[in-house]
Amino acid sequence: MSFLADMQISLIVLCSGLGLILIGLWGILTQRNIIRMIVGFSLLDTGIHMVMVSIGYVTGGTAPIINDAVPMAEATSRIVDPVPSALVLTAIVIGLGVTAVMLSYAVRIYRARKTLMIDECTESKW
Amino acid sequence: MIKRIVIFLVLVMLAAIFLNLAANYSEKTSLSPLAHYYAEQGPAELGAANLVTAVVVTYRGLDTLGEVTVLFISAAGVGLLLRRTRRKADDEDLEKGDRAEETAGVHKPASEIVETATQLLLPMVILFGIYVFLNGHLSPGGGFQGGAIIASGTMFLLLALPESHISRLMVAMTESLSGFSYVVIGVLGVILAGGFLDNRIMGLGTYGSLFSAGAIPLIYVFVGLKVGFELSAVLDRFRKEDTGPL
Numbered sequence: 009m010s011f012l013a014d015m016q017i018s019l020i021v022l023c024s025g026l027g028l029i030l031i032g033l034w035g036i037l038t039q040r041n042i043i044r045m046i047v048g049f050s051l052l053d054t055g056i057h058m059v060m061v062s063i064g065y066v067t068g069g070t071a072p073i074i075n076d077a078v079p080m081a082e083a084t085s086r087i088v089d090p091v092p093s094a095l096v097l098t099a100i101v102i103g104l105g106v107t108a109v110m111l112s113y114a115v116r117i118y119r120a121r122k123t124l125m126i127d128e129c130t131e132s133k134w
Numbered sequence: 135m136i137k138r139i140v141i142f143l144v145l146v147m148l149a150a151i152f153l154n155l156a157a158n159y160s161e162k163t164s165l166s167p168l169a170h171y172y173a174e175q176g177p178a179e180l181g182a183a184n185l186v187t188a189v190v191v192t193y194r195g196l197d198t199l200g201e202v203t204v205l206f207i208s209a210a211g212v213g214l215l216l217r218r219t220r221r222k223a224d225d226e227d228l229e230k231g232d233r234a235e236e237t238a239g240v241h242k243p244a245s246e247i248v249e250t251a252t253q254l255l256l257p258m259v260i261l262f263g264i265y266v267f268l269n270g271h272l273s274p275g276g277g278f279q280g281g282a283i284i285a286s287g288t289m290f291l292l293l294a295l296p297e298s299h300i301s302r303l304m305v306a307m308t309e310s311l312s313g314f315s316y317v318v319i320g321v322l323g324v325i326l327a328g329g330f331l332d333n334r335i336m337g338l339g340t341y342g343s344l345f346s347a348g349a350i351p352l353i354y355v356f357v358g359l360k361v362g363f364e365l366s367a368v369l370d371r372f373r374k375e376d377t378g379p380l
Contacts (some may be wrong), residue, residue, distance in 0.1 A: 016161045022145050026152040031147055037141045041373055052200045071274065072185035074177050083177070087185070089162075094189040098201045101361075104336040105208030112215040115372070124191050 025058030042114045042124045046107060053103040057096045064092030096117035181272040181338035186232050190276065195331030199320065201278075202360060206313065209364045216371045227326040228319040244294045254295035259287035267358030277354040281361025288320050288366035292373060309363045312356040319349055319356070 028051050035048025069088035070078060078086050114124065121128050165173060172185055172193065182188040190198055194230035217306075260283075267280025291298055333353070339346035 019156065019159055022159055023156050030149055030152070033148065034141070034145055036146070036370050038138075045207045066165060072173065073273065074173075074181055074185065075183050075272070080177055083173045084165060084170055085175055087165070089165055090172055090185040090189050091166075091169055093186045094194060097190055097276075097278060098185070098197055102204050103203050104365075109208050109211045109215070111270060111372070112212045116215055 013071045016067070018062040021058050021065070025055045025062060026060065031055075037079050038087030040126050042117060043127055045126070046114065049110065050103070050107060053099075053107075057099055057103075060096050060099070064089035073076070082123035159363070167292065168340055177341065180333055180347060180350070181341055182333075182350055183342050184271055184273065184276075186352060187271045187276055188347075188355070190270075190313055191353050192331060195320065195353075199317070199331070201235050202313065202357060205361065205364055206309075209368050212368050212371050243298070248294045252290055256291060261286055261289060261360070263287065263362060266296070267354050268344070268351060270354040270358075271350045272342065272344070277357030278361050280358040280363060281363075284358070284362030285365030287368060288362075292369060294343070296373070300366065302367075302370075305363045305367050305370075309367070311361050312360040312363075316353060316356040317362065319353055 027112055032052030032055055035051060036045050037100070039045050039048060066088050072093070074080055074083050074086040074087075074091040075099045117129065118124055119131070166168075172189060176185050176188045176193075177183065180188045180192055183193075205296045263280045263283035263286075265280075266275035266283055270276030270280070288300070318333040320336070320337050324330050326332075327334040333348035333350045333351070334349045336352075338348050345351070
């Protein structure tokens with residue numbers, strides 16, 4: 009496990025995030041079940057969030073909250089970048105909204121076709 | 135077959151790009167100029183201890199307004215897609231098909247332990263959600279997180295007591311009023327302070343206390359209520375049974 013200790017923490021997060029993006033994309037492209045495709049999308053989404061957060065990390069940094077633990081004078085040298093965190097917060101909420109709409113489409117397709125397999129919906133296939 | 139090869143090639147090429155990215159990655163040792171400005175000026179300028187909140191609510195407040203709008207549109211979309219007026223047609227469909235199978239799982243009541251635990255824990259979950267969005271400017275958390283916690287309380291309620299009724303009108307009114315108040319505060323910022331969604335329309339207060347950071351706690355209360363009720367409405371829409379009109 010020594011090589012893990014040598015690795016920078018943000019690199020681990022970055023690699024996991026990139027891995028999740030690939031797994032999610034694979035799921036979206038190959039799965040035939042709509043629910044599994046939505047799970048793939050969620051994985052892709054989470055992977056992107058992890059990559060964004062890891063990019064904002066500064067070596068040895070802590071949460072960008074300036075109180076007794078991080079006094080104002082040391083703020084610029086001890087916190088991580090707050091901007092990617094704020095963007096990820098936005099991205100999580102939007103991902104949630106998109107997932108909710110996708111799931112409701114899945115419900116509608118199931119009601120109409122009594123199946124969740126995308127192969128059954130041939131009229132939009134080219 | 136050819137499709138599988140193409141998918142495989144796409145993923146391999148993407149992996150090659152990612153590998154290159156990860157190999158050349160080096161951790162930052164100092165803040166970017168923009169983050170440096172926020173860290174240096176943020177607390178004095180806006181009075182918010184949590185810099186992420188300062189960025190989300192004020193510096194990039196317009197993004198957050200867009201975010202709230204996207205969430206509203208998706209909630210409206212879910213409501214449109216799963217609207218109850220189609221209930222009758224669906225019931226007829228069900229009668230033809232697998233009705234017994236569909237209803238067997240739905241009407242099974244939750245156990246007494248789950249019901250009692252819900253009655254005990256639900257007020258605490260909601261109280262915690264309110265705590266999270268009230269303290270968004272001081273500690274990790276904020277309107278969206280607090281709203282999500284409140285919605286998880288609703289989820290809890292729907293799982294344990296599926297027959298419980300959530301007033302559609304009350305949800306819609308709270309949601310619209312808080313969304314409207316959020317925009318009104320934003321416009322007040324244009325009139326009384328530096329620009330749209332400027333939090334300095336009220337005094338900044340003592341740094342680090344609950345009533346500080348100008349309008350940020352107020353904005354987060356409205357955002358928290360809006361998100362909480364919106365997500366509750368979305369969860370309610372996904373429920374199987376119809377529990378009365380509006």
